[in-house]
Structure formats: C-alpha cells, structure tokens
Amino acid sequence: MASAIVVPAFAQSGLTGYWNFRSPNGDGTYRETFFQLEQNGENLSGKWLGRDPSGIPIEGTIKGDIVHFATVPPPPQPGAPAGGFGRRPVVYDGTFHDGKMTLTSQGYRGQNIKGDAERTTSEAAMPPAPLPLPALRNVPDNGLVRTPPMGWNSWNKFAGRITDKDVREIADAMVASGMSKLGYVYINIDDTWEAGRDAEGNILTNTKFPDMKGLVDYVHSKGLKIGIYSSPGPKTCAGYTGSFGHEIQDAKMYAKWGIDYLKYDLCSARNIYSSTEANHRALYQKMGEALQSTGRPIVFSLCQYGENAPWKWGTLVGGNLWRTTGDIRDAWDSMDKIGFSQLEIASYTRPGHWNDPDMLEIGNGGMNADEYRTHMSLWSMLSAPLIAGNDIRNMSEETKSILMNTEVIAVDQDPAALPTKSLEKDGSMETLVRKMKDGSFVVGIFNRSEQPASASLSFSSIDPAFAGKSLRVRDLWKHENVSVKGDKFETSVPRHGVVLLRVSK
Numbered sequence: 001m002a003s004a005i006v007v008p009a010f011a012q013s014g015l016t017g018y019w020n021f022r023s024p025n026g027d028g029t030y031r032e033t034f035f036q037l038e039q040n041g042e043n044l045s046g047k048w049l050g051r052d053p054s055g056i057p058i059e060g061t062i063k064g065d066i067v068h069f070a071t072v073p074p075p076p077q078p079g080a081p082a083g084g085f086g087r088r089p090v091v092y093d094g095t096f097h098d099g100k101m102t103l104t105s106q107g108y109r110g111q112n113i114k115g116d117a118e119r120t121t122s123e124a125a126m127p128p129a130p131l132p133l134p135a136l137r138n139v140p141d142n143g144l145v146r147t148p149p150m151g152w153n154s155w156n157k158f159a160g161r162i163t164d165k166d167v168r169e170i171a172d173a174m175v176a177s178g179m180s181k182l183g184y185v186y187i188n189i190d191d192t193w194e195a196g197r198d199a200e201g202n203i204l205t206n207t208k209f210p211d212m213k214g215l216v217d218y219v220h221s222k223g224l225k226i227g228i229y230s231s232p233g234p235k236t237c238a239g240y241t242g243s244f245g246h247e248i249q250d251a252k253m254y255a256k257w258g259i260d261y262l263k264y265d266l267c268s269a270r271n272i273y274s275s276t277e278a279n280h281r282a283l284y285q286k287m288g289e290a291l292q293s294t295g296r297p298i299v300f301s302l303c304q305y306g307e308n309a310p311w312k313w314g315t316l317v318g319g320n321l322w323r324t325t326g327d328i329r330d331a332w333d334s335m336d337k338i339g340f341s342q343l344e345i346a347s348y349t350r351p352g353h354w355n356d357p358d359m360l361e362i363g364n365g366g367m368n369a370d371e372y373r374t375h376m377s378l379w380s381m382l383s384a385p386l387i388a389g390n391d392i393r394n395m396s397e398e399t400k401s402i403l404m405n406t407e408v409i410a411v412d413q414d415p416a417a418l419p420t421k422s423l424e425k426d427g428s429m430e431t432l433v434r435k436m437k438d439g440s441f442v443v444g445i446f447n448r449s450e451q452p453a454s455a456s457l458s459f460s461s462i463d464p465a466f467a468g469k470s471l472r473v474r475d476l477w478k479h480e481n482v483s484v485k486g487d488k489f490e491t492s493v494p495r496h497g498v499v500l501l502r503v504s505k
C-alpha cells in the first residue's frame with residue numbers, strides 16, 4: 001500500500017486562502033472572524049470579511065513564521081453620519097505553524113482577542129443568501145415612551161464583560177442612588193448575552209447569563225424595566241448570534257422572559273442586504289411586527305447608525321427611537337460632533353418617536369465635568385433618550401449631580417417635545433433655544449472653543465414678547481435664579497462648557 005504524502009500547508013500555498021479565526025469569548029461562545037488572504041513572498045494582502053459587504057482591505061507580512069497584518073479602513077464617505085466604527089485599523093499578530101495561525105488582536109473597546117485561525121472555504125466565509133423581505137406596510141404605534149426613554153445600557157462601560165451579576169447590581173444601584181425615581185427605569189443589556197440556538201431554533205443565553213427569566217424577574221421586582229439586544233443579521237456586532245430568520249421566534253422568547261425593550265442593531269445584516277431605505281425599512285418592520293404580535297408592550301430601538309434617514313421612516317416600522325449616528329466615544333470630539341450634528345434633524349422627534357444620538361458617556365472618565373454637563377444639556381435639549389452608560393454602582397458626587405439634575409431632566413422629558421433650534425452662532429459660541437410646554441424657553445449657551453469665553457444674550461431675541469418685561473431666569477446648573485436687568489444677559493462660559501437657562505415671564 002502506498003503511503004500518503006503529507007504536504008505541509010505552507011508549502012502548498014502559504015497563507016493564500018480563506019481563514020476562520022476563532023477566539024473564545026470566555027462565556028462558552030466563540031468569536032469568528034473570516035479573512036481572505038493572499039501571500040506574495042513576504043507580503044500579505046486580502047480582505048477582512050466583516051461588516052462591510054465588500055470586505056475591508058488587509059495588508060501585512062509573514063517573516064519566517066511571524067505573521068503581522070492589519071485592516072486598512074477606507075476613509076469616511078463624504079456626508080456619512082458622525083461617529084463611526086470600522087474606521088480604525090484592527091491589528092493581528094501571531095505565528096504560522098502546521099497550517100494554523102495563532103493570533104492575538106484587540107477589540108475596539110480594548111478587549112483582548114486570542115485564538116487560532118484555520119483554513120476554511122469561501123462558502124463558509126461568505127454571508128448567507130438573503131431571505132425574502134416583507135412588503136412594506138405601516139406598523140401601528142405601540143403607544144410607548146411618550147417622553148424620551150431613560151435608563152442604563154451595558155455597552156459603553158462593560159462592552160463584552162457584562163454579566164448577570166453586574167446587571168442585578170446595576171438594578172440595585174438604580175434604586176439605591178435615587179435615579180429610578182427620576183425616571184431612569186430601563187436596565188438594558190446590550191450585546192454579548194447570546195449563545196447559539198437549540199435544536200428547535202430557540203435562542204440560548206451564554207454562561208454570563210445562566211437564567212434570563214430569573215434576571216428579568218429580579219429587575220422587575222425592583223420596579224424597573226429590562227431591555228435586551230439583537231440584530232436582523234445572523235451575527236451581532238460583537239459576533240454573537242443574531243435574529244436572522246428567527247425574528248418571530250426571538251420576539252416570542254423576549255416576551256416569554258418579560259423583556260420590555262429591544263435594541264435591534266443592523267451589524268451583519270449589512271453584509272447580506274444593501275444599504276437602501278427599502279431594505280432597512282423591511283428588516284426593521286419584520287421585527288417591529290414580530291414584537292407587536294407577541295402582545296407584550298416592548299419598546300423598539302432601531303440601531304442602523306442613521307443610514308437612510310431613519311428619522312423619516314422609523315415610526316412606520318413600529319420604532320420608538322432610532323440611532324442617528326455611528327457609535328459615540330467617551331471623548332469631547334466625538335460627543336461634540338455627534339451632539340451638534342443633530343440640530344438639522346431635531347424636528348423629527350415627537351412623543352413616542354425619538355432621535356437617538358447614542359448613549360451617555362457621563363461618568364466614564366474620558367471628559368471633564370464641564371464637558372459632561374454639555375453632554376447632558378445637549379442631549380436634554382434634543383429630547384434624546386437619557387441612557388446612562390457608566391458604572392452607576394460607583395459614581396462620584398459630581399457624576400450624580402450631572403445625571404441626576406432634575407431641572408435638566410425636566411427639559412429632556414418636557415411633554416411638548418418641541419425641536420431645539422439654533423438661536424445664534426458666534427464663532428465657537430453656539431446658543432440653542434427650545435420652547436417648553438409651559439411657554440418658558442430653555443436656552444443653552446455652549447462654548448465649543450478651547451478657551452473660556454464671554455457671551456451675551458438678548459432676551460428679546462428668544463421671544464419678542466420678552467422685550468421690556470421683567471423675566472424669571474433660572475440657571476439650571478447652578479440651581480439658582482439669576483437677577484437680570486434689562487434685555488441683556490452677560491456671562492462667561494468655560495471651555496467646552498455650557499450655561500443653561502430657563503426663561504419665563
């Protein structure tokens with residue numbers, strides 16, 4: 001009998017081919033990342049087959065057995081929504097032995113990613129074929145969140161590390177801190193609770209969430225509500241199991257568990273359906289209808305990064321809120337850019353249907369108190385959802401004073417939800433104004449520059465009816481009435497800070 005000749009993989013074609021990089025998430029699940037690589041001498045090129053339908057280019061080298069490559073993100077498209085992911089290179093380092101690469105990398109929230117990459121086929125690496133989408137119809141309004149939803153979400157602080165224990169402790173802290181009394185009631189679990197599916201296709205939870213029903217009951221027992229997360233694609237953005245082809249089944253499971261809120265994140269559905277308004281509407285309508293068919297009131301939060309102007313059709317798919325931008329970061333440039341980009345679409349918010357410029361970063365440490373006060377003021381003026389993203393179990397007094405400023409929360413929650421408008425822009429000093437239900441006006445004087453600066457405001461420019469009247473002016477951060485004489489108000493505004501006033505006759 002002739003013995004088979006075993007040719008080592010590298011001798012066959014080096015690294016050229018399709019690869020599946022499987023890294024354990026530490027919760028019984030694996031992250032799978034697919035690459036298509038081409039080796040030319042010591043040079044590597046290829047594609048990272050991820051969220052982008054055409055793949056993100058890869059460049060790198062193999063020297064001896066040492067492998068190093070990175071994605072080369074394309075420059076942002078002109079006019080693309082502010083914020084964003086996929087814009088920073090993802091770097092992979094490792095070795096190539098016995099036909100297998102052992103790689104390490106870092107997730108965009110700093111998580112360590114480690115594992116083996118093995119050869120796979122193009123079929124396995126490519127996204128599944130699209131499933132038929134429903135004909136577009138208008139989903140009725142579910143009647144929920146007549147004022148912007150308030151609560152907490154796990155992603156900004158915990159990302160993939162969130163556990164059942166953390167969520168229970170956050171629920172405890174929401175009550176103990178007094179935040180729940182101010183309206184922060186939704187405790188939302190973001191990505192990374194999912195595992196695979198059982199033989200009947202039911203979604204399973206991973207080892208970080210051993211008893212979802214028990215957790216839901218616990219959060220409800222505190223008088224709070226609970227949210228969960230999924231995607232219309234087969235994979236979520238962190239590579240966990242999404243709802244693709246299981247929308248009705250998943251909605252039923254959420255209702256069975258007692259879920260009150262779903263954040264539905266486009267993620268890998270991007271690789272399957274092109275980014276058109278019709279496709280996005282149909283994908284979100286599918287879940288919007290599935291949620292309503294359960295009979296349980298579930299807030300529906302759309303997350304497709306503001307593509308195809310969801311503020312124009314989010315209501316029609318049964319949506320209560322829709323992300324308007326890419327992901328926020330805990331940094332001034334990100335928050336400033338996202339916040340001020342919202343003014344031109346501010347008129348699309350209305351009770352039950354909100355623009356969502358992403359979750360709060362207040363208390364996460366990347367900005368100073370003035371910047372966080374700007375974050376809270378701006379989001380409140382915009383009637384944005386106030387979804388805290390910090391570890392509310394450990395909050396400084398300063399963080400509490402920002403998140404729990406009842407006078408600013410009242411601006412956010414004003415039932416009229418009238419749009420905020422730009423009153424004046426003087427260099428980097430930007431004055432915004434919004435009329436409240438009681439006829440008063442909230443005015444935010446924002447200093448977006450790198451230096452403290454003085455500013456002035458004429459009350460009659462807010463409303464001609466203010467001319468010559470004696471006015472009541474309240475400083476919503478100092479919590480005191482401001483004594484004013486005449487039509488002019490002069491103030492100084494810290495760098496990146498705000499003076500927030502409520503003015504009435």
Ligand code: GLA
Pocket residue numbers: 085155190191236237238265303326327
């Ligand atoms: C996307 C969303 C984020 C978060 C992550 C989770 O990036 O925009 O808010 O949900 O996915 O993977």
